[in-house]
Amino acid sequence: MMFRPSSFAAAAAVVAAALLATPASEAAAPMARGDNPGYYRMLLGDFQVTALSDGSHVFPVDTVMIDTTQEQVAAALARDDLALPIQGSINAFLVNTGSKLVLIDTGAGALYGPCCGKLLDNLRAAGYRPEQVDEVLLTHLHKDHVGGVLHDGKIAFPNAVIRVARTDADYWRSRTRRDAAPEFLRSFFDSADAALAPYEAAGRLRPFSGDVELLPGIRSVAEPGHTPGHTAYLVESRGQKLLLWGDIVHVAPVQLADPRAALKYDSSDKDAQRARAALFARAAAEHFWIGAAHVSFPGLGHVARDGDRYRWVPANYEAAPGSGL
Numbered sequence: 226m227m228f229r230p231s232s233f234a235a236a237a238a239v240v241a242a243a244l245l246a247t248p249a250s251e252a253a254a255p256m257a258r259g260d261n262p263g264y265y266r267m268l269l270g271d272f273q274v275t276a277l278s279d280g281s282h283v284f285p286v287d288t289v290m291i292d293t294t295q296e297q298v299a300a301a302l303a304r305d306d307l308a309l310p311i312q313g314s315i316n317a318f319l320v321n322t323g324s325k326l327v328l329i330d331t332g333a334g335a336l337y338g339p340c341c342g343k344l345l346d347n348l349r350a351a352g353y354r355p356e357q358v359d360e361v362l363l364t365h366l367h368k369d370h371v372g373g374v375l376h377d378g379k380i381a382f383p384n385a386v387i388r389v390a391r392t393d394a395d396y397w398r399s400r401t402r403r404d405a406a407p408e409f410l411r412s413f414f415d416s417a418d419a420a421l422a423p424y425e426a427a428g429r430l431r432p433f434s435g436d437v438e439l440l441p442g443i444r445s446v447a448e449p450g451h452t453p454g455h456t457a458y459l460v461e462s463r464g465q466k467l468l469l470w471g472d473i474v475h476v477a478p479v480q481l482a483d484p485r486a487a488l489k490y491d492s493s494d495k496d497a498q499r500a501r502a503a504l505f506a507r508a509a510a511e512h513f514w515i516g517a518a519h520v521s522f523p524g525l526g527h528v529a530r531d532g533d534r535y536r537w538v539p540a541n542y543e544a545a546p547g548s549g550l
């Protein structure tokens with residue numbers, strides 16, 4: 226059939242009229258509800274690493290930062306087009322070495338309210354079950370890292386051993402330290418003790434000291450300051466390295482610009498500053514992966530030098546790691 230411009234134009238006009246006549250109510254979908262996806266996988270050599278979101282919370286960073294100024298905080302947030310209060314991510318990381326399933330940090334559990342405590346749901350969504358976890362490594366014993374070892378007041382990981390630096394376990398479980406601590410920190414001691422007690426009673430709390438190989442491919446790296454026993458974990462497979470650095474950073478735009486900026490929750494702000502500055506320099510020079518508890522989810526990326534400061538370079542998103550071409 227021959228193409229006839231006049232009839233084509235007429236047909237197009239009819240279609241256009243029909244589209245214009247569509248009532249608006251038929252086009253408007255109700256707003257969808259529910260959380261954003263809360264897991265992200267990557268490969269590290271032979272290991273599979275899954276970042277798990279525990280949620281995000283309203284974070285009034287201007288009220289918790291010390292060793293900086295309100296002007297510096299405001300300028301750093303403005304550079305990243307952020308306004309107060311920002312959202313603070315709580316991330317944990319699941320490492321499947323092929324022979325062990327290892328969870329690094331556990332989120333807040335019930336301790337931060339409905340914003341958070343989503344780790345178990347996201348672990349299941351990622352294709353795992355809590356009973357498959359062999360070891361739980363804790364970077365430190367603050368609520369948003371240890372709270373998730375319990376679910377409904379009971380052991381959340383029924384087959385797991387809990388590993389934590391002995392220095393942190395001794396500190397946060399000390400009644401004397403608790404009573405000497407500032408009021409705003411006392412519930413941290415109570416929560417840490419309540420979280421660990423059921424595992425200890427079951428003979429499954431195993432503290433360690435210093436820098437040790439905990440499992441093939443996973444080492445502890447003492448980074449005291451944020452807490453007395455604050456520990457990073459270095460994961461390595463086939464020469465690829467990922468440092469799960471816990472709470473080295475709470476507010477990336479501010480602290481990457483100035484590693485001296487600290488948190489009022491730091492046990493020793495001076496030690497935390499030293500640890501942060503040294504780690505930034507090393508991470509930027511050696512280009513290893515970082516997994517961060519409080520950088521926007523998934524908290525996987527690199528640290529790069531940017532003139533006289535540093536910047537966070539998020540992981541290049543990969544929809545299906547390991548699926549090939």
Ligand SMILES: [Zn+2]
Nearest residue numbers: 365367451472
């Ligand atoms: Zn912390």
